[in-house]
Amino acid sequence: VNVSALQFSSPAFPEIISSAIHDAGLGPGRLELELTESVFMGGSETIEDTFKALKDAGVRLALDDFGTGYSSLSYLRAAPFDKIKVDKSFVDNCTDPDQNSAKIITAIIGLSSALGMDVVVEGVEAFDQLELVKQQGARFVQGWIYAKAMPFEEIAGNMASGQLHIEPDGPARYRSDRRTVFRRIGIIHEDHRYAGVMRDLSRTDAQIEGVIGIAVGTEVVLDFGNGQLAVCTVTRSHNASVTIEFETPLVNDGSGGLCTRHRVSPYALAAAGLPLEASTGGGVPMQLVASGGEAAAGNAED
Secondary structure (H helix, E strand, O other), X not given: OEOOHHHHOOOOHHHHHHHHHHHHOOOHHHOEEEEOHHHHOOOOOOHHXXXXXXXXXXXXXXXXXXXXXXXXXXXXXXXXXXXXXXXXXXXXXXXXXXOOHHHHHHHHHHHHHHOOOXXXXXXOOOHHHHHHHHHOOOOEEOOOOOXXXXXXXXXXXXXXXXXXXXXXOOOOOOOOOOEEEEEEEEEEEOOEEEEEEEEEEXXXXXXXXOEEOOOOOOEEEEEEEXXXXXXXXXXXXXXXXXXXXXXXXOEEOOOOOEEOOOOOOHHHHXXXXXXXXXXXXXXXXXXXXXXXXXXXXXXXXX
């Protein structure tokens, strides 16, 4: 549970927490309060008393967004934290050899271990980030690579039915210009065109949902519509989701988006077998007429 500096500074806060635990019938060790370094900025003489009262009540305390505020080590010496959460800003650039983010993450993990605290690395979105933080000794990871935020009802329902499976799923590599999108596109492989949905896009790669059976290493053509075709290679395939890498990076379209460097004439597309109406509708789902042979890919609903 996130706690603001204003809430924490209230002398009545420990009593409020104790009453809430009692009313809920919750074991105090099951409640974890997340605080930021801002709780130390008020200079209140009651801070130490509040920390002691909360620990006496048996609740767990976590220091959130560590490294983004004043980051004084005296906080760790004075406050009885059970957990430190490494801020996402360090994770974003952790695989960049020109940055010191990976070294800082390693240092925080080592410091936490020496103090007997758990450490959670926040904001992991891609497999290269996950691999790096695991190599640095991280035992707990949080981020979109496992799941985005879900309503409580959905989580409770999945747990009750035994369908809650937490497995990493995301792009192979993190890109700082990555953006979340929801865009219908076409995937052309051999003599077939399949409909898919782009959910994630950067200059160099994208995540596509709605196709199955495409092996890693397969070359495909992504049809953005309006004559925008991009040659790609599948770098990851999991269930009905694939990650593809563009042969030629995308460029800015002048309005905050990304587009291919060149466009193909609609007449050239028609000559290749793609009807004109498919090239003017922004990637209208349809399938080319197969000249023979079996396709190596299929729509998820097939």
